[in-house]
Amino acid sequence: MNVMSIPQARRGADADRETEWWRGAVIYQIYPRSFQDSNGDGIGDLAGITRRLTYVASLGVDAVWISPFFKSPMLDFGYDIADYRAIDPMFGTLADFEALIAEAHRLGLKIIIDQVYSHTSDRHAWFTESRSSRDNPKADWYVWADPKPDGTPPNNWLSVFGGSAWRWDSTRCQYYLHNFLSSQPDLNFHNPAVQDAILDTARFWLDRGVDGFRLDALNFLFHSRGLEDNPPAPPDERLGADTPAVNPYRYQRHLYDKNRPEVVAFLKRFRRLLNEYPGAMSIGEVGESRRSLELMAEYTCGGDRLHMCYSFDFLSLEPPTPARIRGMVERFDECAGDGWTCWSFSNHDVMRHASRWAAGLPDPGAYLRMLATLLLSLRGSVCLYQGEELGLTEASIDFEDLQDPYGIQFWPAFKGRDGCRTPMVWSGEAPNGAFSEGKPWLPVAPEHLPLAVSIQESDPTALLNHYRTMLAFRARHPEVVKGDIRFIGESGRVLAFERRLAGRAMLVVAINMGGEQATIALGTRACEAIPGFDAGGRFEQGELTLRPYGCWFARTEDGGGE
Template identity: 50%
Template sequence: MATHTDWWRSAVIYQIYPRSFFDSNGDGIGDLPGILQKLDYVADLGVDAVWISPFFQSPMKDFGYDISDYRAVDPIFGTLDDFKAILTAAHDRGLRVLIDQVWNHTSDEHLWFVESRQSRDNPKADWYVWADPNPDGTPPNNWLATLGGSAWAWEPRRQQYYLHNFLVSQPDLNWYNPEVVSAILDTARFWLEMGVDGFRLDVVNFFTHDPSLQNNPMRPADVPRPAGAAPNDPFFSQINLYNFCQPQTVELLRPIRQLMDRYAGTTTLAEISSAEDTLLVSSAYVQGRDRLHMAYNSSLMTDTPLTAHRLTGLIRRVETLFEDGVICWTAGTHDFPRLKSRWSQSQPTAFLQEAFDHMFAALIISLRGSCCIYQGDELGLTQADIPYEKMQDPYGIQGYPHVLGRDGSRTPMPWLKEATNAGFTQATVPWLPIPTDHQEQAVDVQDADPNSLLHKYRRLIHWRQDQLALRAGDLQLLELADDRLVGFLRQCETQRLLCLFNLSPETVYQDLSRFPRCQPTGEEVFSSDRSYHDTLEIPPYGVFFANLD
């Protein structure tokens, strides 16, 4: 394993959603021993780290993001010893391990909340966000929960409402209470002492709220919704000024960073969710040495076509906002529709779709910062269409049919095309159905095809490890005559790497005379190209990498 402490600045991270990765005991649900059995697959990708979504004790009303004990493994996933075995095996393979930490809220079955809800004067009375009703008994303000309905739930024993930005069963912790912060840091210390290499922090920008509990203004028709927001999602009918994204949150990040700094080489990856300007908010959370290490957001997780103009603008803004921080380029997670399906409507043929997929793989590993690959995106899995009667996600069930929820991106990994349930489980029925077209993209099918998307990801990630300019260089956007091309230089003291991407379904040509002594890398990681003296031909969704002397 590399020993440099800033490995996270340019890491490739692979997200594992345990329920859907591999089922080792035949109950239809993926588990920790299943991750252990498939760890060589992850290591073969060449990634630096894995991020494992929640496996902690939970009533599973939100599939692990409603934690009832931060230090216990839920039996459906295995035991604490199973997790320790993953840690050892991952470290033996040069992989670091990040685990999800859900510090904004707990399950309503957590002992902290069980005590807090009993009265207004018990030792944990102020560990959650409580507020008195309006004179007419209604909730204290108009805030909405992200998963639907009011963000407030009534507790008759206290004669007060508690805040829940997500499900009613997920009460928000009170981050203004120092005892809560201390308890959270103790939880972090427990896992750090065990040997984890860092945390993915769920919905960090929800940690605090406006203490005065002002109403949010309604969203005017001419004010666009944030990137990634569903057009029919009622949460964004308001401009969410007061229920989250408060400036006080940034101050609360200091003790987290101070703790992490005591464990050399550990890191934090912040999820920034639902913000009006996710890039701006994300950058604020990672500026300087007293905040978090990395942040990701929904900028690339929309169905707005990825044109050269849009991508160039996004890169330019990231380079400005994240000059002193690290963005984790992320195009897919368990919370968003599958990457493969997001821009498919703009690709009229299977050939162009395949070229786009390969181009995007090259792009995401070339940008400055770290990047995250969600399990199955390296296979090109499509968004699954889950019928209502088989839905599991409470968000989808509650919002159906206007909001379909997250089940479509959480279906099990297909390992073997011809096996029962694509080799994911020996159970008769897996926890979510596996689409037939996913079986055609199974790991064994792509292993046998050297031109598959899976092999492309493997070659790219391994190649990236040897490019110092990609690992430690800066990024300089290029002004190109053809507005269908995106080009930039990645450069450090020992390497200057030219990166060109054709973001269109047409062949384009680029004059290379402005790049003297341009030497293609020679790696089979990019689409075919032809040169005519100083003119480079780049096919639809083609990629060109070259070293510059």
């Protein structure tokens, strides 16, 4: 497979870029089961990722985030970890991981690994010991509670995956807490020994050369010791990524089972560890629908907590609009101070945005190009999910092929997460899209084959090459990577803003997010359109006219050059 040469903009970085490489970085998420199979068993692996790193580097991204590849019974496909320090044999060996890191670093890519600290698998040795009695050395490493006098669970807390968040254990004759599957018991982070053990696992991977961690379900780390009942949520708060009637989890305000203030103290401990490894970074996932931006700010401000967070705000069914984008960015900046965010439109847990937002549009390709331009122009870092750069849509999975327990539980009203986890398509002609020589663990979607890498690379107008163009543009403009943002003008369909560095207005960006021509007044500022990035608009006498989904970049009068 031919790939474009690796962008040179990342090479020869100065010391500041080495220690703060994460600020404004573009991170490419790899779901290892579905990226590249190297041994024909139908499941992607570490050696397969290593094989495809040249392609990833050719995109122009800064880092790779790899979803869990640790020892696991795979009941939640790696997010149920049985040993934090062991690689599951289906993905390879520690030597395979070391080879992956070496190749990534050779290509100028950082490696971020997923860490699931809020819970383990029930097959983890810690839980095996904890459940064996009420007085063993790890008896308090998980969240145990006695039943109510009538034998029912301690409170009304619900699992994200449906039903009670409590599971009865007949050995201890107590309930244990599981915010997710019943096979994923929650660790008790109120116990300092648990925090110490988790920090030791992080040090284990830092010593092996990883550049950072993505912390899964970060806001679930602590619970209220009082085990109070959660209050009901008003009907207008029951909306989310799935329909409200499907999952009763959204019928509660989760005041006591997550989002607890104790999270901040642990994050400070975690940051002190990372500070021992210059350049090591952290990014937290905030799975919260009501006050996600406030939590992101709380977890990243002050320089002694996480480096950045991302939320599900742009992973919802609601399509982005200029007003929504502006409101979220400005609100985060207002409450975060010196905090930093990371934006994303898709990941392994939600329907792909090519289906969420672009399905049924007259020109979905133009819309997806506009979204890529938007995402890569905002203030903050960016996460791209594998296949997003190809415009992959949500695959339709038959029930008999379904793997995700979330989808199996709520079928057919909610089909789970398998549709966004189907294999990457590398070739439009090869069996299984060149993902595997064996039967893939999830079917390759036939409609994805015409979008394969091999086909798009030869088409300069393809979405893949638009991503490459925008990533190269971003790398050349430090004001886009690290600068401030100030929104300008008022328009129902056009989002316009300046990106500034060191207090100077350097770039003007205008994006028509609608499918009709639109005009916005930019005032008297002098704007010099950037060749190659101005075809979407016409600027005359202070007014900018943009074609449908058109994007326009210009230097201001006092701006810098290319």
